[in-house]
Amino acid sequence: MANMSLKKMPMPVRDPQLRATDFKEVALGYSEDDAIQEANRCLQCLHKPCVGGCPVGVPIPEFIACIQNHDFRQAYSTIKTANSLPAICGRVCPQENQCEKYCVRGVKGEPVGIGRLERFAADYQSKTLDELVGAVNEVEPSVIVERVIAELEKDHTKSFLNTINARVIQEIAADAVHQATETISESIKSRVDLKEDRPASRGHVAVVGSGPAGLTCAGELNSNGFTVTIFEAFHTPGGVLAYGIPEFRLPKSIVRQECDNLRQAGVVFTTNAVIGRTLTIDELLTSEGYDAVFVASGAGLPNFLEIPGESALGVYSANEFLTRVNLMKAYLKGADTPIYRPKRCVVIGGGNVAMDAARCAKRLGADVHIVYRRTMAELPARHEEVEHAEEEGIIFDMLRNPLEILTDENERVRGLLLQKMELGEIDGKGRRRPVPIEGATEEIECDCVIVAVGTSPNPLIASTTPGLETDRHGCVHVVDESTGATSKLGVFAGGDIATGAATVILAMGAGKAAASAIERYISEK
Amino acid sequence: MYAIIKKEQLSEGVFRITVHAPLVAKKAKPGQFIILRVTEDGERIPLTVGGYDRERGTVSVMFQVAGATTKKLAALKEGDRLTDFVGPLGRPTEIEGIRRACVIGGGVGCAIAYPIAKALHEQGTDVTVIIGFRDTSRIILEDEFKSASTTLHILTDDGSNGNKGFVTAALGDLLTAGETYDDVIAIGPIMMMKAVAELTRPYNMKTTVSMNPIMIDGTGMCGGCRLTVGGQTKFACVDGPDFDGHLVDFDAAAKRNGMYRDSEKADYEHACRLLENTEVR
Numbered sequence: 001m002a003n004m005s006l007k008k009m010p011m012p013v014r015d016p017q018l019r020a021t022d023f024k025e026v027a028l029g030y031s032e033d034d035a036i037q038e039a040n041r042c043l044q045c046l047h048k049p050c051v052g053g054c055p056v057g058v059p060i061p062e063f064i065a066c067i068q069n070h071d072f073r074q075a076y077s078t079i080k081t082a083n084s085l086p087a088i089c090g091r092v093c094p095q096e097n098q099c100e101k102y103c104v105r106g107v108k109g110e111p112v113g114i115g116r117l118e119r120f121a122a123d124y125q126s127k128t129l130d131e132l133v134g135a136v137n138e139v140e141p142s143v144i145v146e147r148v149i150a151e152l153e154k155d156h157t158k159s160f161l162n163t164i165n166a167r168v169i170q171e172i173a174a175d176a177v178h179q180a181t182e183t184i185s186e187s188i189k190s191r192v193d194l195k196e197d198r199p200a201s202r203g204h205v206a207v208v209g210s211g212p213a214g215l216t217c218a219g220e221l222n223s224n225g226f227t228v229t230i231f232e233a234f235h236t237p238g239g240v241l242a243y244g245i246p247e248f249r250l251p252k253s254i255v256r257q258e259c260d261n262l263r264q265a266g267v268v269f270t271t272n273a274v275i276g277r278t279l280t281i282d283e284l285l286t287s288e289g290y291d292a293v294f295v296a297s298g299a300g301l302p303n304f305l306e307i308p309g310e311s312a313l314g315v316y317s318a319n320e321f322l323t324r325v326n327l328m329k330a331y332l333k334g335a336d337t338p339i340y341r342p343k344r345c346v347v348i349g350g351g352n353v354a355m356d357a358a359r360c361a362k363r364l365g366a367d368v369h370i371v372y373r374r375t376m377a378e379l380p381a382r383h384e385e386v387e388h389a390e391e392e393g394i395i396f397d398m399l400r401n402p403l404e405i406l407t408d409e410n411e412r413v414r415g416l417l418l419q420k421m422e423l424g425e426i427d428g429k430g431r432r433r434p435v436p437i438e439g440a441t442e443e444i445e446c447d448c449v450i451v452a453v454g455t456s457p458n459p460l461i462a463s464t465t466p467g468l469e470t471d472r473h474g475c476v477h478v479v480d481e482s483t484g485a486t487s488k489l490g491v492f493a494g495g496d497i498a499t500g501a502a503t504v505i506l507a508m509g510a511g512k513a514a515a516s517a518i519e520r521y522i523s524e525k
Numbered sequence: 526m527y528a529i530i531k532k533e534q535l536s537e538g539v540f541r542i543t544v545h546a547p548l549v550a551k552k553a554k555p556g557q558f559i560i561l562r563v564t565e566d567g568e569r570i571p572l573t574v575g576g577y578d579r580e581r582g583t584v585s586v587m588f589q590v591a592g593a594t595t596k597k598l599a600a601l602k603e604g605d606r607l608t609d610f611v612g613p614l615g616r617p618t619e620i621e622g623i624r625r626a627c628v629i630g631g632g633v634g635c636a637i638a639y640p641i642a643k644a645l646h647e648q649g650t651d652v653t654v655i656i657g658f659r660d661t662s663r664i665i666l667e668d669e670f671k672s673a674s675t676t677l678h679i680l681t682d683d684g685s686n687g688n689k690g691f692v693t694a695a696l697g698d699l700l701t702a703g704e705t706y707d708d709v710i711a712i713g714p715i716m717m718m719k720a721v722a723e724l725t726r727p728y729n730m731k732t733t734v735s736m737n738p739i740m741i742d743g744t745g746m747c748g749g750c751r752l753t754v755g756g757q758t759k760f761a762c763v764d765g766p767d768f769d770g771h772l773v774d775f776d777a778a779a780k781r782n783g784m785y786r787d788s789e790k791a792d793y794e795h796a797c798r799l800l801e802n803t804e805v806r
C-alpha cells in the first residue's frame with residue numbers, strides 16, 4: 001500500500017540533552033514497521049532517478065521493494081551486490097546530495113529516506129545473525145526435546161509416540177541442532193564471503209591504507225581470487241571511520257565487524273606499517289613480491305589557518321582532537337591518552353569534520369560555538385549532522401572569519417578575534433563569496449580552538465616513491481579515473497589521496513574501480 | 526605483538542629494552558624514532574631508536590620513567606610483548622660529510638645522542654662528546670660513548686664524578702679555545718638545547734637540535750607536534766625530529782610540552798598505585 005505522506009518516517013533519536021553527555025549512538029534506527037512504512041513511500045519508478053545519484057549504483061527501488069515485501073534479508077543482499085559497507089553508508093553518506101536529491105518524491109515533499117532504509121536492512125541482517133547464533137548457543141537440549149515432541153504430536157498418534165523412546169528423540173534433537181548450526185554457519189559464510197577451498201592465488205596485491213577505499217578494493221580483489229595484504233599506519237584499521245567519525249555517529253563495533261569479516265575471508269591486515277618509512281612502494285613491488293599496489297592513504301594532513309596564536313596551548317587540529325577522542329578513547333574515564341576538556345570551545349569550519357569535533361567537545365562538557373565564514377545555507381556538512389548539533393545546543397556563529405587566536409601570559413588560549421563577513425559576488429563554484437565588512441570585528445572568549453578547515457594528502461608516500469606524480473594540491477595524480485592508474489606502472493590510487501577530502505562512498509567507488517583495473521592489469525601482465 | 530628480548534637497567538629509572546620488530550630493524554637509522562603502545566587502549570609514546578640488529582630483527586630503545594606509560598613499560602619483563610611498535614619514523618640525522626662534530630647530551634637525551642655519536646664515529650668523523658648528568662649515579666652509556674668518540678667529557682651538576690659543571694660551560698670553553706665543528710648536535714632538555722644554540726650562534730656554527738614535542742601518530746596527520754622553526758610551522762614527526770637550533774622557537778616548544786601536565790600527573794599517580802605491587806627493577 002503506497003504511503004503518500006509528504007514527510008519521511010521520523011528517525012528515532014535519543015534525547016538531545018541526554019545524548020550530549022555521552023558517546024552512545026544518536027540515531028536509533030527504524031523499527032520493522034517504520035521501515036515498511038517508509039519503504040511504501042517509494043513509487044518504484046521505472047527510470048530510477050535515485051540510482052543515477054548513487055556513486056556506486058545501488059539498486060535502490062529493488063532493495064526498497066524487498067522491504068515493502070517484508071523480505072529484509074533479501075533487501076540486504078540486494079544492496080550488497082553494489083555496496084560492500086551498507087551499515088556504514090546508511091549512516092554517513094550525504095544522501096541529500098546523492099540518491100535522495102534525485103528522488104521523485106522529493107519534488108513535492110521529502111524524498112524517500114533511502115539512507116535510513118539502507119541502514120535498516122544492514123542492521124537487520126547483523127541483528128538476525130547475532131540472534132540466530134545466540135539462539136543456538138542458548139538452547140537447552142531439554143527445550144529441543146520438548147519442541148521435537150510437539151512437532152511429532154502434530155503428525156502422530158499417542159500410540160505411535162509411545163513406541164519411540166527417549167534415545168530416538170535425543171537423536172532427532174541432536175540432528176536438529178546440527179542442522180541449525182549448519183544453516184547458520186552457511187549464512188555467516190555467505191555474509192563474509194568465506195572461501196574455504198581457495199583455488200591458487202591469481203596474484204598478490206598490497207593495499208596501502210584501511211579506510212573505505214582500501215577496504216573495498218581489498219574485499220573485491222579477495223573475492224576474485226587474489227591474495228591481499230592491507231598495510232595500515234595506525235594500530236587500528238578503518239581510516240577515518242576509525243579515527244575521525246565519532247562513536248555516536250558510527251559505532252566502532254560496526255567498523256571492527258567489517259574488518260573482521262574481511263579478515264575471515266582471507267585479507268591480511270598488517271597494522272603499524274607506515275608505507276614510505278617501514279616499507280616503500282618500490283619495495284612492495286620488488287623484494288616484497290606484490291604484483292600491484294593500491295594507494296588509499298587518504299587526505300590526512302590537517303590544514304591550519306596560518307593566523308597568529310595558532311601554536312598556543314588549547315589549539316587543536318580537528319584531526320588531533322578527534323584522534324585523541326575516537327581512536328585513543330580519551331573520552332573514557334581513566335584513558336591513558338590525555339585530552340584537554342574545554343569549558344568554552346570554538347570550532348572553525350563548517351563541514352562534517354567541524355560538526356564531529358564540535359559534538360565531541362560538547363560531550364566532553366564544553367559550551368561550543370561553530371564559526372563559519374558563510375551562512376547556514378552553505379554549510380557543507382550533512383544536513384542531519386547540522387540538525388543534531390543544533391539540537392544538542394551547539395551555537396552557530398555564521399559569517400565570521402578568525403583573524404587571531406588570543407592568548408594569556410602562559411600561551412594558553414583565552415579567546416578568538418573574528419572578522420564579520422557578508423556574502424558578496426558569486427564565485428567560480430556558483431557560491432556567493434564571503435567578504436569582510438570593513439572595521440567590523442568582535443572577540444569571543446574561549447579556552448580551546450579546534451581548526452577544521454580541511455585536510456590535504458599526506459606527502460609521505462609521494463615523496464618516497466620515485467615516479468609517482470602528484471598534482472598541485474599534493475594529490476596522487478590518477479591518469480585514468482575509471483581505473484585509478486597512476487603515472488607509475490603497477491601502482492593504482494583512489495579515495496581521498498587522489499581526489500582530496502571527499503566522501504566515504506566516493507572512496508569506496510574508487511576502490512571498486514581500481515580492483516577491476518588491478519585484476520585486468522595482473523591477468524595481462 | 527612485539528616481544529621484549531632483553532631488558533637492562535642503565536641507572537635509576539632508566540632502562541633499555543630490546544624488542545623483536547624485524548620490519549623496523551631492517552630500516553632504522555640513527556636519529557629516527559618509533560612509537561609504541563604497552564597495552565591495548567594504551568597511549569602511543571615516541572622513543573628514539575637506540576640501536577638495531579638487522580639480522581636478528583631487533584631494535585633497542587632507552588627510556589626514562591617519566592609518567593604513566595613509561596612506568597608501565599618499565600614494569601614489563603623479558604618475554605613480555607608490546608601491543609604495538611611502529612617505525613622507523615622521522616628523518617634520520619644527516620651525518621654525511623661531517624668531519625668534526627660535537628655531540629652534546631643532557632640526561633636521558635644521551636640515549637638519543639648515543640646512536641648519532643656512534644654512527645658519526647663509525648664513518649670516521651672526529652667526534653667530541655659532552656654529556657651531563659645530575660650526579661654520578663645517573664651516568665648512563667659511559668662505555669658506549671667512550672668507544673663512539675674521539676674525546677669524551679662527562680660532567681655532573683653536583684661534581685660527584687669529579688667533574689662539576691654544565692654541558693654548556695664545557696662547550697663554551699671549547700669554543701673559546703678556538704675549537705670548530707662542522708655540526709654541533711645537542712639533545713636534551715629544551716632549555717639546554719636553547720643554551721647550546723645561543724652559544725654557537727655568534728660563531729655561526731651549524732647547530733642541530735632534536736625536538737621531542739608531544740606526538741600521537743608520528744606520521745604527520747595530527748599536527749600536535751608542530752613547532753615554529755624560522756617563523757614557519759613544522760611537524761616534528763615528519764620534518765624532524767632534527768632541526769636547525771638557530772631557527773627553533775624553544776620557548777613556545779617548552780610551553781607546548783606542558784599541555785597535559787596536570788592530567789598526566791593524575792595518570793602517573795594512578796599508574797603508581799596500580800603498579801605498587803609490581804616490582805620495577
Ligand SMILES: Cc1cc2nc3c(=O)[nH]c(=O)nc-3n(C[C@H](O)[C@H](O)[C@H](O)COP(=O)(O)OP(=O)(O)OC[C@H]3O[C@@H](n4cnc5c(N)ncnc54)[C@H](O)[C@@H]3O)c2cc1C
Pocket residue numbers: 092093094208209210211212213214231232233234237238239240241244245273274275276296297298299300322352353356382458460461494495496497501502503504505507
Ligand atoms: C571527521 C570526519 C568526518 C567525516 N564525515 C563524513 C560523512 O559523514 N560522510 C562521508 O561520506 N564522508 C565523511 N568524511 C570523509 C570520509 O571519511 C573520507 O572521504 C573517506 O574516509 C576517505 O576514504 P579513504 O579510504 O580514501 O581514506 P581514509 O579513510 O582517510 O583512510 C586512509 C588510511 O590510510 C592510512 N595511511 C595513511 N598514510 C599511510 C601510510 N603512509 N602507510 C600506511 N597507511 C597509511 C591512514 O592511517 C588511514 O587509516 C569525514 C571525514 C572526517 C575526517
Ligand SMILES: Cc1cc2nc3c(=O)[nH]c(=O)nc-3n(C[C@H](O)[C@H](O)[C@H](O)COP(=O)(O)OP(=O)(O)OC[C@H]3O[C@@H](n4cnc5c(N)ncnc54)[C@H](O)[C@@H]3O)c2cc1C
Pocket residue numbers: 558568570571572573574586587588589590591592593594595596633636637736737738739740766782783784785786789790792793
Ligand atoms: C621523537 C621523540 C623521541 C623521544 N625519545 C625518547 C627516548 O629515547 N627516551 C626517553 O626516555 N624519552 C624519549 N622521548 C620522550 C618520551 O616520549 C616521553 O617521555 C614519554 O612520552 C612520556 O610518556 P609517559 O606516559 O610515561 O609520561 P607522561 O605522563 O605522558 O609525561 C610525563 C612528563 O613528560 C612530558 N612529556 C609528555 N610527552 C612528552 C614527549 N613526547 N616528549 C617529552 N616530554 C613529554 C609531560 O609533559 C610530562 O611532564 C621522546 C619523545 C619524542 C617526541
Ligand code: SF4
Pocket residue numbers: 041042043044045048049050051060061064102103104105112114
Ligand atoms: S526516485 Fe524515489 S520514489 Fe523513485 S524509485 Fe527511487 S527512491 Fe523510489
Ligand code: FES
Pocket residue numbers: 739740741742743744745746747748749750751760761762763
Ligand atoms: S605526531 Fe601527529 S603530526 Fe606529528
